[in-house]
Amino acid sequence: MEIKLIKRKSKTTNRVSLSLEYYMGYTKTEEGKIKHNRKYETLEYYLIDPARTKADKDHNKVNLEMAEAVKAKRLLASQNKQYGFTVEYKIRTNLVEYIKGLIDQRKNSPGNYGNWDSSLKHLIAYAGHDTTFEGVDKAFVEGFKKYLAKDAKTKSNTNLSANSQSSYFLKLKAALNQAIEDGIIPHNPAQMVKPAKTEDTHREYLTLEELQRLVKEECKFPVLKQAFLFSCLTGMKWSDIQKLTWSEVQELDGHTRIVFRQKKTKGFEYLDISDQATRYLGERGEPNERVFVALKYSAWHNQALEKWCxxxxxxxxxxxxxxxxxxxxxxxxxxxxxxxxSKLLGHKELKTTQIYARILDEKKREAVNKIPDIE
Known part of the structure; x- marks a missing residue:
């Protein structure tokens, strides 16, 4: 099979559409006439002709490269099929069932699991249970983004915040990226669609005095108290604390260092912790044993944390x-x-940490406004 990239200039606009032509040989009719077998796939990319500005030229360069990349993947798929390797993209895979499988992998990460689960519920409300990857194109993705902005509701029947819209959209995008790795689709139709613009959100935290009061109170689940206070003293996430093993807790020159791979970013972290935080680790166990053995995520534990506070x-x-x-x-x-x-928190970008600095700026403004009127 031959695959060619075809360009077609519009008669009414300055756009040049891009498509792939699949030539699959020919057959002869009973009359002896040759009938060529071709089919076409319209791509989402296009060129601008004439390209008068640098922006137009950059656009053409990027879109042509993307179209060539799709052509290369189609050729590889055709060759794999020819030589008996992994064959055609499994585009008839059910989208909902596929994402459910991804969600199951995140059960030990409560916040992440909840976001994925909510995203899937909205996706089902938008497209139903029977959508396959075959029907997921740029228009489908843009439709989901529009649904999140206009039609989706929270449990209290209010519109979704911009941050929720962005989060749920990015879950679909992440699922499609994973589908590429799994050989289901050749490219991600969400790549050219931007999520909703996010807004800064309030991040709840405890003051030192509140933390000291918590230490004095008992919690229904002692391991929850132990792990939460450890998080307050180290900045470690739930997902990393929950899976922490004793082999990751190392002694170095009289100090304790946690050497672990972040569950979210997959990057290695080297975190020196204080003697106070070390005490909340408890008695050392076997190397492969979890530090916080009975720590788990459940509605009971969430309620216990709330009642403890x-x-x-x-x-x-x-x-x-x-x-x-x-x-x-x-x-x-x-x-x-x-x-x-920023380094202690394992942030990849400083701007992520600057959110906390803005919290302190708010507190400073509150402080100066506490001065009573002097007139």
Missing amino acids: MKAGILKDITFHCGRHTFAVMQLNLGTEIYTV
Whole structure:
């Protein structure tokens, strides 16, 4: 089979559409006439003709490269089929069932699991249960983005926030990226669609005084108290604490260092922790044994965390992830420079950490406004 990239100039606009022509040989009719077998695939990319500006030329270069990449993948698929390797893209795979499989892999990461699960529910509301990858194109993706912005509702029947819209859209995009790796689709139709623009959100945290009150109160699940306070003193995420083993807890020159691979980013982290945080690790176990053995995610544990905070007189909406926020704000408040805090949190970009610095700016504004009127 031959595959050619075809360009067709529009008669009414300056666009040049791009498509692939599949030539599959020919057959002869009973009358002896030759009938060529061709089929066409219209691509989502296009060129601008004439390309008068640098932006037009850059656009053409990128789109032509993308179209050539699709052609190369189609050729590879054709060759694999010819030589008996992994054959055609499994585009008839059910999209919902595929994403359910991805969600099952995230059960030990409560926040991430919840976001994926919510995203799937909205996707089902938008497209139903029977959508296959065959029907997922750029128009489908843009339709999902529009549905999230206009029609999707929260449990309390309000519109989704911009951050929720962006989060749910990016889950679909991530699923499509994984589908490429799994050989289901050749390219991601969400690649050229931008998610909703996010907004800064309030990050709840505990003050030092509130944290001290928590320490004095009992929690229904002692391991939950132990792990949460450890998060407040180290900034480690739930997912990394939950899977932490004793082999990742190392002693170095009289200090304790956690050497672990982040569950979210897959990157290795080297985190030196304080003696105070080390005490919350408890008694050392076997190398392959989890440090926080009985720690798990459930509605009971979430309620226990909430009741524990209420016993300490804390009425804030505290989740386990607030331990990480607490660590960040305390460090900045105590004068640790932001670059160091960023490294301690394992952030890839400094702008992620700057969100916590803005929290302190708000507190400073509140402080100066507390001065009573002097006139």
